Amino acid sequence: xxxxxxxxxxxxxxxxxxxxTKPPTSPGPPEREYVQPSTEEKxxxxxxxxxxxxxxTGEAVGVEKAVPRRTDVLIIGGGLVGxxxxxxxxxxxxxxxxxxxxxxYGYTRASTMLSCGGVRHQFTxxxxxxxxxxxxxxxxxxKEHLTVLGQDPPHVDFHHQGYLFLAPENRxxxxxxxxxxxxxxxxxxxxxxxxxxxxxxxxxxxxxxxCASYGTEGEGWFDPxxxxxxxxxxxxxxxxxxxxxxxxxxxYDSVPLYTSGGIAEKKxxxxxxxxxxxxxxxGCDAAVIINSAGPWAGEVARMAGIGxxxxxxxPVEPRKRYVYTIHCPDGPTLDCPFLIDxxxxxxxxxxxxxxxxCGASPSEEAEPSIANLDVDYEFYQEVVWPSIAxxxxxxxxxxxxxxxxxxxxxxxxxQNLIIGSHPEYRNFLFANGMSGHGVQQGLAIGRALFEYIYxxxxxxxxxxxxxxxxxxxxxxxxxQAIV
Ligand SMILES: Cc1cc2nc3c(=O)[nH]c(=O)nc-3n(C[C@H](O)[C@H](O)[C@H](O)COP(=O)(O)OP(=O)(O)OC[C@H]3O[C@@H](n4cnc5c(N)ncnc54)[C@H](O)[C@@H]3O)c2cc1C
Numbered sequence: 346x347x348x349x350x351x352x353x354x355x356x357x358x359x360x361x362x363x364x365x366t367k368p369p370t371s372p373g374p375p376e377r378e379y380v381q382p383s384t385e386e387k388x389x390x391x392x393x394x395x396x397x398x399x400x401x402t403g404e405a406v407g408v409e410k411a412v413p414r415r416t417d418v419l420i421i422g423g424g425l426v427g428x429x430x431x432x433x434x435x436x437x438x439x440x441x442x443x444x445x446x447x448x449x450y451g452y453t454r455a456s457t458m459l460s461c462g463g464v465r466h467q468f469t470x471x472x473x474x475x476x477x478x479x480x481x482x483x484x485x486x487x488k489e490h491l492t493v494l495g496q497d498p499p500h501v502d503f504h505h506q507g508y509l510f511l512a513p514e515n516r517x518x519x520x521x522x523x524x525x526x527x528x529x530x531x532x533x534x535x536x537x538x539x540x541x542x543x544x545x546x547x548x549x550x551x552x553x554x555x556c557a558s559y560g561t562e563g564e565g566w567f568d569p570x571x572x573x574x575x576x577x578x579x580x581x582x583x584x585x586x587x588x589x590x591x592x593x594x595x596x597y598d599s600v601p602l603y604t605s606g607g608i609a610e611k612k613x614x615x616x617x618x619x620x621x622x623x624x625x626x627x628g629c630d631a632a633v634i635i636n637s638a639g640p641w642a643g644e645v646a647r648m649a650g651i652g653x654x655x656x657x658x659x660p661v662e663p664r665k666r667y668v669y670t671i672h673c674p675d676g677p678t679l680d681c682p683f684l685i686d687x688x689x690x691x692x693x694x695x696x697x698x699x700x701x702x703c704g705a706s707p708s709e710e711a712e713p714s715i716a717n718l719d720v721d722y723e724f725y726q727e728v729v730w731p732s733i734a735x736x737x738x739x740x741x742x743x744x745x746x747x748x749x750x751x752x753x754x755x756x757x758x759x760q761n762l763i764i765g766s767h768p769e770y771r772n773f774l775f776a777n778g779m780s781g782h783g784v785q786q787g788l789a790i791g792r793a794l795f796e797y798i799y800x801x802x803x804x805x806x807x808x809x810x811x812x813x814x815x816x817x818x819x820x821x822x823x824x825q826a827i828v
Pocket of ligand 1: 421422423424425426427446447448449452454455456457458459460461462463464590591592593637638639640641645666667668750751752753754776777780781782783784785786787
């Protein structure tokens with residue numbers, strides 16, 4: 346497919362035309378100097394010198410001071426999804442020039458870093474089960490995949506612990522059906538009856554519970570920060586360029602479209618403009634652009650005219666979620682699963698010192714403002730604590746220690762992944778909208794993007810049903826196990 350993209354990507358003649366075009370009419374804030382992608386004609390010698398300069402000067406290869414003027418694959422957002430996509434593209438060989446543009450190297454608001462790092466195989470859609478199972482498999486061997494020559498192996502701190510989904514009587518059949526499907530995918534999920542639950546978890550209040558599903562293998566949680574940094578280190582070794590900056594604008598040109606009625610003009614995406622911390626705005630041409638901007642993916646898509654000039658919009662928006670850390674000296678210890686209560690509240694242990702993290706999603710009507718990442722402590726007192734203390738009475742004697750908030754990359758239509766090309770702009774790819782399960786899907790999504798670009802189809806897990814076209818065709822794919 347890269348060849349197909351390359352055909353649509355700026356050809357030499359188009360680039361030559363770019364040389365003659367005037368700067369865009371609105372190049373952004375007046376104080377920013379605009380650096381066009383192709384204003385300076387580089388000689389082959391200068392290109393070679395620029396490419397190899399880091400080797401001679403000792404600068405870190407891959408960490409760019411400025412934005413390249415062109416690249417094969419430009420990835421917007423260096424969270425887990427963008428980082429994983431770059432890894433699989435480069436790990437496959439040298440054929441792609443891959444650039445990640447990330448505006449915040451501290452990842453202070455990135456969904457990945459503010460997540461709980463949970464991996465479960467308990468979903469209601471087979472492809473979601475398969476994606477999480479791939480993460481488990483990758484994490485079994487991550488040191489082989491990600492160790493950088495001459496450096497200590499990375500450590501992602503994977504804790505093996507099953508999720509426990511509790512079900513009341515009216516949800517029991519759904520749970521049974523899901524476990525059957527999960528097991529058919531190879532997941533090690535089992536059903537525990539009320540009697541089995543009582544025996545296994547004597548500290549749990551089982552009022553209103555009929556049964557539960559439990560992951561006996563492969564589920565747990567890891568440190569997403571460590572995984573992203575391990576991937577980033579490997580990416581830099583593999584030659585991925587990292588550019589600090591914010592994508593602020595898309596640039597287009599048009600190509601002739603031959604139709605039965607004659608020749609029409611077809612608009613296509615040529616590249617993006619990036620605001621760099623040096624105060625300048627750089628243009629960068631790209632054959633393929635991946636939107637992996639997490640909670641801001643809808644905003645980036647709008648920047649490209651999606652939902653403005655072409656419809657429908659990308660239905661992804663930030664939704665604020667809180668995570669509370671509590672201490673409970675008498676709480677459950679090693680046998681504490683990643684517990685998902687019937688109320689929607691969840692709790693899991695954090696280490697072994699009587700610490701836990703917990704939270705819940707608010708109702709649709711009570712969605713908090715996304716203006717900032719302030720924590721709502723009343724939500725804990727009024728919603729989360731009563732639920733977890735009802736289910737595990739020991740938590741009545743717990744103390745809130747601290748809390749944080751992060752943004753879900755929320756798909757407002759069906760709370761599921763959106764992946765693949767935009768129907769109109771074929772070189773613009775999405776990998777968005779996982780709505781709270783992107784950390785456990787990020788690696789599989791990254792691999793899928795590589796397959797989609799390289800082979801023009803998904804080779805391992807067929808994710809074609811998660812395409813953008815489903816919104817125009819009104820075929821939502823509803824995942825029912827959203828926490
Ligand atoms: C509280 C919480 C708990 C969670 N728990 C889990 C869990 O247990 N398990 C699980 O699987 N998932 C969980 N998630 C969801 C998961 O974190 C996300 O689905 C996943 O991290 C999304 O990864 P991403 O790379 O797409 O987005 P991000 O990690 O948000 O990365 C996107 C990046 O894009 C950058 N960016 C945005 N716009 C631009 C631009 N214009 N130019 C340049 N850069 C830009 C941002 O700075 C950001 O770094 C949780 C999320 C939250 C908030």
